[in-house]
Amino acid sequence: MLSPDARQVATEILRPPAGYTLDRTVLTSYSLDLEVVLALPLAVLAQSDRGVEELLEDPLLLLEALREASGRVQVFVDASGIALPRVQRELYAALEASVHPVRAPGEGVFHPKVWVARFTGEQDGRVLLRVAVASRNLTFDRSWDVALVSEAEPGAEAEPGAEAEPGSEPLAALVRGLPGLAVQPLARPLTEDLASLAEELGRTRFPAPEGFDGAIDFHVLGLGGPRGAPWRPVTEADRVLAVAPFVDRRGLDTLAASGAGSLALIGRDEALDALPEGTLAHWEDVQVLQEAALAEADDGTVGRSAGLHAKLIAAERGGRASWLIGSANLTRAAFSGRNVEVMAELSGAAGSADSERGVGIDRFLAGFQRLCTPYQASQRPEAEDEAAAARRELEAARDDLLERDLAVRCEAGEAVWRWRLAGQLPEREGVAIDVWPVTLPAEQARTWPEEPAWGLSMQQLTAFVAFRLRWLEGEEELEPVTLVAKLPAQGLPEARMQRILRTVIDSPERFLAFLRALLGGLEDVADWALERPADPDSAGWGERLEAETLLEDLLRAAAREPERLETVRRVMDDLMADAEGREVVPEQLRAIWQAVDGALQEESQR
Structure with missing residues (x-):
C-alpha cells in the first residue's frame, strides 16, 4: 500500500533508471487533473524532487519541460473524466496534443490505471519497458491506493505467425486498441507508435515482485463490451x-x-x-x-x-x-x-x-x-434518495452533453480573437449548463442558451472547454457536476505556443536569466525558477545577466553537448519571429548566438 501522495508515486514510476532516458510513455486513467499532466514531464525530465505546487508556480519552467517532453507523454482518459482545474493556466494549450478522451465500447466507463514507459539506453540503445498497474487516477487525490510496478527488456522478436507471450498480450491488446476507443482520430505517427509499443509489450514478460513466483499475468476487461459470461476473478478458494x-x-x-x-x-x-x-x-x-x-x-x-x-x-x-x-x-x-x-x-x-x-x-x-x-451499518437519511435522483439527472445530462456534436471555432479579430462553442447543448428540465474556455475563470461562464462566445487573447485560445451542470429544483443545494471536454477545434493559430513563450519571457533580463539556466539543463532551470531573487535590480543580479558572460556557456555546450543547444535554438527562433519577441533578445546576444549557431550548422554538414 502506498502513501497517499501522488507526486512521489508519479515521479518514481516514470523516472528513468541510471543510464537510460525516457523515450515515451502511455498513461491511462478514468479521471484526470490537467495540472498533473503539466507537472509530470517537469518532474520527470527535470529529475526534480520539489513539490508539485512549487514546480507549477513558474510557467517558463513548465513551458520548456513540456516542449522537451512533446510526443513522449500520451494520456488516455475517459471522456467524462477531465476535472475542472483549480487554476486557470494558459499553458493548458500545450497539453492538447497529449490528452486523448476515450470511451468504453460497452457503454460503461474507461477505467484502467495503467502506465507503460519505454526507456532507451544512452550508450547502447537497449529498450527497457516498465509497467505500472494501479488503482490511482491521474489526480491530486490523497487516497489510500495500491500499485504494482515491474520492468523488463522485450524478448526476441517472434517469428511470423507465432503467438505472443500469453501473460502480457492482454496489455498489448489494450495499447493496440486505444486508437479505436479515442473520441477524436489520433495522428498517424501516434497510432504507429502505439502499435510498435504494443508489439514490444506482447513479447515482454514482467517479473513479479520479490516473494511472488514467476511473472505477472494481466487481465483486461471490457475491450469487447459485455459479451459472454461475467468475469470470475476467483473460482475456488479457502x-x-x-x-x-x-x-x-x-x-x-x-x-x-x-x-x-x-x-x-x-x-x-x-x-x-x-x-x-x-x-x-x-x-x-x-x-x-x-x-x-x-x-x-x-x-x-x-x-x-x-x-x-x-x-x-x-x-x-x-x-x-x-x-x-x-x-x-x-x-x-x-x-x-x-x-x-x-x-x-x-x-x-x-x-x-x-x-x-x-x-x-x-x-x-x-x-x-x-x-x-x-463496519457499523448506519441508516441513510430519507433526503438522500432525492439527492441521489437529482444526481442521476445531472449525470444523464452530462452523458448527453458528451454525445453531442460540439466543436470550438476561433476567428482572428483586430484586437482579440473570437472563441465560440459551436453546436447544441442538451436542454433538460431542472438542469442548467454553464460553459467557458478552461483558460478563463469560472466567473466568466455563460449559461446556455446564452451565446457561448468570448473575446480572447491568442494565448488564451484552447480546445479544452469547461462545463458545469447545476440542479435547479428542490430546496436542498446540490453540488454541481463539472468536467472539461477536449473538443475538435478550428482556427487555432500555430503561433499560440510562441505567444505564451513571449508572455512569460517579458524582458531581456528574464530572457538572459532563463537562457543561462537552460544551458545547464532542466535541473538548473528548476533552481533558477524557484530560487531567483524577487527583485531583478538587487545586488549582483545585473552583473550576472551581461550577455557576454553567456558566450563561455554557449561554447562549452557546443563542444560537449551540442544537442542541448537545440532547445536554445527553438527559444531563439520563437522570440526572433516578430518585433515583439526581438525586443527581449539583447542585440549583443543575437550576434553571439548567430556565430555559435553558424559554427554548429557548418559542423553538422561535414
Whole structure:
C-alpha cells in the first residue's frame, strides 16, 4: 500500500533508471487533473524532487519541460473524466496534443490505471519497458491506493505467425486498441507508435515482485463490451480478502460463489450502507478505514479525497496465495465488461503473518488492519434518495452533453480573437449548463442558451472547454457536476505556443536569466525558477545577466553537448519571429548566438 501522495508515486514510476532516458510513455486513467499532466514531464525530465505546487508556480519552467517532453507523454482518459482545474493556466494549450478522451465500447466507463514507459539506453540503445498497474487516477487525490510496478527488456522478436507471450498480450491488446476507443482520430505517427509499443509489450514478460513466483499475468476487461459470461476473478478458494471503495451485490456475490469458507471485506462506509439488505450475510469480517487513516496530512499539499481507493482481491487455497491488483471495483459494471478495466495477477506461497516469507492474506493484514475498524451499518437519511435522483439527472445530462456534436471555432479579430462553442447543448428540465474556455475563470461562464462566445487573447485560445451542470429544483443545494471536454477545434493559430513563450519571457533580463539556466539543463532551470531573487535590480543580479558572460556557456555546450543547444535554438527562433519577441533578445546576444549557431550548422554538414 502506498502513501497517499501522488507526486512521489508519479515521479518514481516514470523516472528513468541510471543510464537510460525516457523515450515515451502511455498513461491511462478514468479521471484526470490537467495540472498533473503539466507537472509530470517537469518532474520527470527535470529529475526534480520539489513539490508539485512549487514546480507549477513558474510557467517558463513548465513551458520548456513540456516542449522537451512533446510526443513522449500520451494520456488516455475517459471522456467524462477531465476535472475542472483549480487554476486557470494558459499553458493548458500545450497539453492538447497529449490528452486523448476515450470511451468504453460497452457503454460503461474507461477505467484502467495503467502506465507503460519505454526507456532507451544512452550508450547502447537497449529498450527497457516498465509497467505500472494501479488503482490511482491521474489526480491530486490523497487516497489510500495500491500499485504494482515491474520492468523488463522485450524478448526476441517472434517469428511470423507465432503467438505472443500469453501473460502480457492482454496489455498489448489494450495499447493496440486505444486508437479505436479515442473520441477524436489520433495522428498517424501516434497510432504507429502505439502499435510498435504494443508489439514490444506482447513479447515482454514482467517479473513479479520479490516473494511472488514467476511473472505477472494481466487481465483486461471490457475491450469487447459485455459479451459472454461475467468475469470470475476467483473460482475456488479457502479464503478470500477483497478491498474496494465501490461494491454492489452482484460483485460481492460473484466472489462469494468461490465457496471460500472465510470471506473478508474492506470497503467504504457509504458504499456498504447502500447495499441491499442481506448482501453481507456471507462476509464474516467487514471493515472500513479508521477516521485517523482518512485524515489528510497537514503538509500544505493539495488534495480532494483521503478515502480508501485501493482495489485488490486475494485468495488462498492449499497454502498458495493469488493476488489481483488494479482498477476493478467489486461491481457488476467491472465484472460484466461494461467498463474497461485492467488487473494484474501474481501468486506465491501464502506463509503466515509472522513469517518473513510468504505473501498471504495474514501478512498483508498484519500491516494494514491496524488502519481499519469493524463496519457499523448506519441508516441513510430519507433526503438522500432525492439527492441521489437529482444526481442521476445531472449525470444523464452530462452523458448527453458528451454525445453531442460540439466543436470550438476561433476567428482572428483586430484586437482579440473570437472563441465560440459551436453546436447544441442538451436542454433538460431542472438542469442548467454553464460553459467557458478552461483558460478563463469560472466567473466568466455563460449559461446556455446564452451565446457561448468570448473575446480572447491568442494565448488564451484552447480546445479544452469547461462545463458545469447545476440542479435547479428542490430546496436542498446540490453540488454541481463539472468536467472539461477536449473538443475538435478550428482556427487555432500555430503561433499560440510562441505567444505564451513571449508572455512569460517579458524582458531581456528574464530572457538572459532563463537562457543561462537552460544551458545547464532542466535541473538548473528548476533552481533558477524557484530560487531567483524577487527583485531583478538587487545586488549582483545585473552583473550576472551581461550577455557576454553567456558566450563561455554557449561554447562549452557546443563542444560537449551540442544537442542541448537545440532547445536554445527553438527559444531563439520563437522570440526572433516578430518585433515583439526581438525586443527581449539583447542585440549583443543575437550576434553571439548567430556565430555559435553558424559554427554548429557548418559542423553538422561535414
